Amino acid sequence: MGLRYYLIRRLLLIIPVLIGLSIVTFALSHIVPGDPVRLAAGPQATAEQIHKLEEEFGLDKPLPVQYLNYMQGVLRGNLGQSMMNRHPVAMDLRRYFPATFELVVVSTILGVVIGLPMAMAAAVFRDKWPDQVSRIVALSSISMPVFWLGMVLQLILCMTWHLLPISGRFDPRVPFPPNVTGMLLVDSLLAGDLHKFGIALKHITLPAFCQSLIAIALITRLLRADILEVMQRDFVTMARAMGLPERVVLFKYVLKNALIATVAMLGFLVGWELSGSVMIETVFDWPGVGLYAVKSAMTLDFQPIMGITLFVGLLFTLVNLLVDFSYGVIDPRIRYG
Amino acid sequence: MSVSVEARGWWGRWRAKNEGLIDEWRRGLYRFRQSRLSIVGMAIIIFLLIVAFTGRHWVPYPKDAGFTTHVEIRLQGPTRDNLFGTDGYGRDVFTRTIWATQTSLIAGTVIVLVGGLIGIILGGIAGYFGGLVNEVIMRITDIMLTMPGIFLALAITAALGPSILHAMMALSITWWPGYCRLVQAQVLSIREEDYVEAARCIGASPRRILFNHILPNCLSAIVVKASMDFGFAVLNLAALGFIGVGAQPPVPEWGVMISKGREFLPYGWWLSTLPGLAMFLTVFGFNMLGDGLRDIFDPRARR
Numbered sequence: 001m002g003l004r005y006y007l008i009r010r011l012l013l014i015i016p017v018l019i020g021l022s023i024v025t026f027a028l029s030h031i032v033p034g035d036p037v038r039l040a041a042g043p044q045a046t047a048e049q050i051h052k053l054e055e056e057f058g059l060d061k062p063l064p065v066q067y068l069n070y071m072q073g074v075l076r077g078n079l080g081q082s083m084m085n086r087h088p089v090a091m092d093l094r095r096y097f098p099a100t101f102e103l104v105v106v107s108t109i110l111g112v113v114i115g116l117p118m119a120m121a122a123a124v125f126r127d128k129w130p131d132q133v134s135r136i137v138a139l140s141s142i143s144m145p146v147f148w149l150g151m152v153l154q155l156i157l158c159m160t161w162h163l164l165p166i167s168g169r170f171d172p173r174v175p176f177p178p179n180v181t182g183m184l185l186v187d188s189l190l191a192g193d194l195h196k197f198g199i200a201l202k203h204i205t206l207p208a209f210c211q212s213l214i215a216i217a218l219i220t221r222l223l224r225a226d227i228l229e230v231m232q233r234d235f236v237t238m239a240r241a242m243g244l245p246e247r248v249v250l251f252k253y254v255l256k257n258a259l260i261a262t263v264a265m266l267g268f269l270v271g272w273e274l275s276g277s278v279m280i281e282t283v284f285d286w287p288g289v290g291l292y293a294v295k296s297a298m299t300l301d302f303q304p305i306m307g308i309t310l311f312v313g314l315l316f317t318l319v320n321l322l323v324d325f326s327y328g329v330i331d332p333r334i335r336y337g
Numbered sequence: 338m339s340v341s342v343e344a345r346g347w348w349g350r351w352r353a354k355n356e357g358l359i360d361e362w363r364r365g366l367y368r369f370r371q372s373r374l375s376i377v378g379m380a381i382i383i384f385l386l387i388v389a390f391t392g393r394h395w396v397p398y399p400k401d402a403g404f405t406t407h408v409e410i411r412l413q414g415p416t417r418d419n420l421f422g423t424d425g426y427g428r429d430v431f432t433r434t435i436w437a438t439q440t441s442l443i444a445g446t447v448i449v450l451v452g453g454l455i456g457i458i459l460g461g462i463a464g465y466f467g468g469l470v471n472e473v474i475m476r477i478t479d480i481m482l483t484m485p486g487i488f489l490a491l492a493i494t495a496a497l498g499p500s501i502l503h504a505m506m507a508l509s510i511t512w513w514p515g516y517c518r519l520v521q522a523q524v525l526s527i528r529e530e531d532y533v534e535a536a537r538c539i540g541a542s543p544r545r546i547l548f549n550h551i552l553p554n555c556l557s558a559i560v561v562k563a564s565m566d567f568g569f570a571v572l573n574l575a576a577l578g579f580i581g582v583g584a585q586p587p588v589p590e591w592g593v594m595i596s597k598g599r600e601f602l603p604y605g606w607w608l609s610t611l612p613g614l615a616m617f618l619t620v621f622g623f624n625m626l627g628d629g630l631r632d633i634f635d636p637r638a639r640r
Contacts, residue, residue: 016476017479017480017483020476020477020480021480021483021484024480024481024484025489025492028489028492028493028496029492029496135374135628139374139621139624139625139628140617140621142624143568143572143617143620143621143623143624144617144620145572145575145576145595145613145616145617145620147576147579147592147595148595148609148610148613148616148617149613151595151599151602151609151613152610152613154602155602155603155606155610159602159603160603271485272485274485274488275485275486275487275488278487278488278491278576278580279487279576279579279580282579282580293488293491293492294491294580297491297492297494297495297582298495298581298582300495300496302492302496305488305491305492305495308488309484309488309489309492312484312485312488313480313483313484316483316484316485317483
């Protein structure tokens with residue numbers, strides 16, 4: 001009843017959001033003064049060639065017709081094709097997305113692993129030095145221009161000390177692990193190849209670290225505030241009064257209740273990390289959706305840009321939906337309505 | 338507080354009339370002084386403002402901000418003549434970094450002002466009038482919030498043609514939804530306050546109620562968000578410059594300088610490291626101030 005109704009309503013609500021999103025991106029890519037066709041055809045193209053290209057992409061039809069055509073394709077999973085290399089956008093997205101997904105997942109894990117202890121230390125030692133340190137670390141990592149930090153780390157760790165590879169996803173001299181999920185870490189594990197896993201891990205370390213700074217900062221600040229708030233509650237006083245060791249109180253009583261808002265924020269975080277991936281992927285030459293977007297934008301290739309925006313928007317919506325459902329798992333008291 | 342003994346002159350009368358306000362400010366100022374972070378943030382920002390608006394008069398090589406070449410001193414590390422070294426054309430990196438401060442601060446202000454203003458007005462209207470207007474505005478906001486901003490900004494800037502002005506426009510367009518949602522939520526709760534009801538009873542127009550009674554009371558939340566956003570606006574503008582769709586050379590801009598400096602790594606480390614440091618300082622300053630301001634306006638968040 002409650003849950004199923006809620007689920008269906010939320011899923012249905014995605015539709016208007018996507019329609020709106022597609023209209024915005026479509027309008028944007030067609031009202032702009034730039035002339036993608038001319039750019040794609042090259043400077044020497046004759047009027048006839050340009051016209052032919054326009055016809056091929058349906059650009060000679062009125063805008064509403066173009067939009068309907070486009071949406072018809074989208075519903076069939078066809079996001080159009082790139083004007084530059086004639087690749088279907090959906091295919092390219094399938095190829096690039098696992099890389100971005102891998103990066104986002106690893107950096108979120110890294111963010112939780114680093115942010116959680118920092119938040120707890122800050123809350124337990126409130127207004128003492130761990131609190132101040134964690135505050136400054138959080139503030140400076142959120143203020144850090146990631147592309148700059150990535151570059152500085154490349155300079156120090158990769159170019160000077162040769163500890164990590166500079167860029168890319170994998171060693172070009174080693175064949176890729178057999179493609180199953182497209183995520184190299186998972187694929188190499190599935191193939192049971194620890195050597196390749198190590199290579200992939202080395203490549204992802206720096207980009208994931210740079211990407212995780214935002215997660216570290218947000219988790220630290222938010223979780224600290226929540227832990228402090230939960231610590232004031234009666235049931236914590238009660239647990240302490242019962243003589244439970246402080247460790248048990250902190251982990252079983254406080255943390256469990258304080259984590260809810262942090263989990264809620266993870267959805268928002270994924271959106272932010274997807275944004276951040278544009279920069280990170282440019283710096284580390286990481287062949288993901290962000291780099292794809294940059295390349296398409298630079299060549300005014302609007303089909304991919306529209307496809308990417310739609311895709312990222314859908315992804316973000318779905319993640320948030322998933323987060324809303326995970327509340328119930330963490331906190332069984334929550335009822336959906 | 339103490340009743341002023343006698344109100345002398347316009348200053349005294351003003352103080353007597355606005356005693357509550359002054360008291361509030363004094364308390365705010367006290368809390369501000371208590372939070373060391375916001376003091377440091379404020380100091381950084383004042384320093385940057387001074388640098389930004391006097392810098393162009395005292396930089397050692399003002400000509401280097403444009404397109405000049407001094408081949409004989411190209412790519413030299415930091416020396417006493419060139420504190421931050423020289424770039425691939427032999428231009429003084431220190432001069433260009435200082436020069437770019439003003440560009441970035443002005444651009445950040447414009448983005449936050451324009452984006453914020455659109456958001457505040459839309460959010461205010463949505464929250465105050467409710468009903469269909471609210472639905473329409475908030476659904477559009479939701480859609481805009483669904484899309485990670487930099488993808489949209491990237492597309493807009495690329496389409497309009499790369500330039501710092503277009504990057505600013507694109508960022509302003511993607512900036513407002515956060516404010517819209519914030520203000521809408523605030524207005525929704527303030528709308529029900531007694532003093533708003535009172536204003537309505539004496540026949541104040543909706544515009545007057547919204548702009549004179551409701552929005553000033555959302556101001557603290559807006560100020561906190563704006564001060565933190567300012568840093569991100571500077572950051573995003575530099576990011577667009579770094580990608581290549583923002584400011585175009587030879588205009589000195591931090592993002593572009595960092596991106597150009599990458600070509601000379603690892604030898605020319607000073608080229609991108611030092612402008613990046615200036616940028617970090619700027620964003621850090623504004624974030625510290627914002628964090629401190631949040632403590633002041635919303636003490637519940639910290640204590």
